[in-house]
Amino acid sequence: MMTRSTGAVRHGFVAALEPDYAVPPGETLRERLEELGMTQAELATRTGLTPKHINQVLQGVVPLSGEVAQRLEYAVKVPARLWNRLEADYRTQQVRLAQERAQAEDPEAVPWLASLPVAVLAAEGAIPAHPTDTASRVRQLLEFFGVANIAAWRELWRKPAAAFRQSYAYEALPGALAAWLRMGELAARQESPGSFSSAKVRRLLPELVQLTRRSPGEALAVARRELAAAGVVVVLVPDVPGARAYGATRWLGSFAVIQLSLRGKTEDVLWVTLFHELGHVLLHGRKGLFIEQDDADTPDGQPQVASGADEAITQEREAQQFALDTLFGEKGLARLDQITSTTEALDLADELGIGSAIVASQLQARGVWTHAHGARHRRTLPSLEEMRNPAPAPRPRPSKQERGGGAPRQR
Incomplete structure (x- = not known):
């Protein structure tokens, strides 16, 4: 048998x-x-x-x-x-x-299986590679999603995932997005974070900003450890084709979960997405599910905030503004439009104590720099496995402020 x-x-x-x-x-x-x-x-x-x-x-x-x-x-x-x-x-x-x-x-079993990224889940070890018959695949996926039948899956997973299609011009795949979210949930449930404290998270923000100047793998490992102690679990889950998700925020019981896909593959996207998700954690309570996605027509690999005036879009704008305010401060943002050279951009990054790639990406987004110019200063991230298990890296050169020169950071 x-x-x-x-x-x-x-x-x-x-x-x-x-x-x-x-x-x-x-x-x-x-x-x-x-x-x-x-x-x-x-x-x-x-x-x-x-x-x-x-x-x-x-x-x-x-x-x-x-x-x-x-x-x-x-x-x-x-x-x-x-x-x-x-x-x-x-x-x-x-x-x-x-x-x-x-x-x-x-009769819904075969179409349901076709709507899900079965091969991706098998490759990631989320479900077994074999057997592959319909009955086995249905059982494997129901177990993976933690539901008893397809109707329960639709209620628990497809509805929230599908809702995020309505605010964007492209068509994301609810099945792919649901699979990505479930992998993040399962990964987060293996962690043992401390009790959540918004005050602790806020006190961490200056340190997290400084981490953007370090090697991304090493810096993210420090950020994950410090945030876990404050009740925020950060999990890295590979991008699932069709989900088009950069990051997501939700609550599992008493702790917050920030899920990152490393989509975009540059360090500026990583950090802006992380601070964006922290904005949701600190500003928008425990009941919502927030997902950051991109637009198929966007060339720069940046998560987008859709146009509109409903509550969800307003919260996305608030989270994005929180990220930029935390990274740049009010005066730092104002100075972006005054940049005329690469030297001035690097000096601004030094004065603010943030990674130069973040300054470059914002100059590019504002049209101050061309895509090609901005790309020269936006480093590509290591592989996801290297980000999960980074090798120690030397600290970056001190900023002007750390060397005793330059203006103090304004908030």
């Missing part, structure tokens, strides 16, 4: 093997009778049951009740608790197999 893997090991999502058959406790009883050299008729006499009932128990036709289990303990010297457990396992397996058959025969 076959067994089917219902999960994967790499990320610790699910890792169980389930048989594709159900064995009645009567099979174990039959083996025990053979060991004892006892006939069914003798067992019927010893237990006070009819030969017909004994035969039905052996065939799995009738349940092996608690009373029968106790009688079997006396007759064949196997504890009643074992018979009860075998019976419970058998009935559970029967229900599971019946549900799997129904799920595989559901």
Whole structure:
């Protein structure tokens, strides 16, 4: 008989093997009778049951009740608790197999599977690579998403994911976005953060700003550690094709989760997205789900805030303004339009104590610099695995302020 893997090991999502058959406790009883050299008729006499009932128990036709289990303990010297457990396992397996058959025969099963990034999830170890038949894939994905059926998935995952399509000109794929969000949720649940404190997070902001000058992998590792102590878990989940997500913020119980995909692949996008998500954490309460995405027509690899006046878009603008205010300060933002040379841009980054790539990206976004000019100062991030496990890097050269020169940072 076959067994089917219902999960994967790499990320610790699910890792169980389930048989594709159900064995009645009567099979174990039959083996025990053979060991004892006892006939069914003798067992019927010893237990006070009819030969017909004994035969039905052996065939799995009738349940092996608690009373029968106790009688079997006396007759064949196997504890009643074992018979009860075998019976419970058998009935559970029967229900599971019946549900799997129904799920595989559901006319919505194949279209549902087609709407999800199955190959990506298998490659990431979120679901097993095999088996790949419809029934197995449906079961694997229901387990991955933590739901009992496709209707429950739509209610819990598709609705929130689909809602974010309405504010953007392109068509994101709700299934891809739901898969990306679920991977982030599962990764976050493996963490043990401290108690959330908005005051602690706010006190961390100056340190986080200074980290933007360091090697991104090393700096992000420090940021994740410090934020976790303040009750904010930051998880890195690879971009899922079709999701087009840079970052997301939500709450899991008592702690906040910031999920980053490293989409855009430059350090300025990483830091602006992180501070944008921190804006949601500090400004917008615990009930919302916030997702930062891009527009298919945007050339610069930057998360976009859609046009409109509804509450969600207003909150996105507030989070983006929080990010820029935190990184630049009011006077720093005003000075961006006065930059006329690369030297002035680098000097401004030094004075503000932020990475030069962040200044370059804002000059590019404002049209002060061309895309080509800005790209020369925006470094590409290492791979996601290197970002998760960075090698130590030397600290950057001191800024003018740290060397004793330049104006102090204005807020």
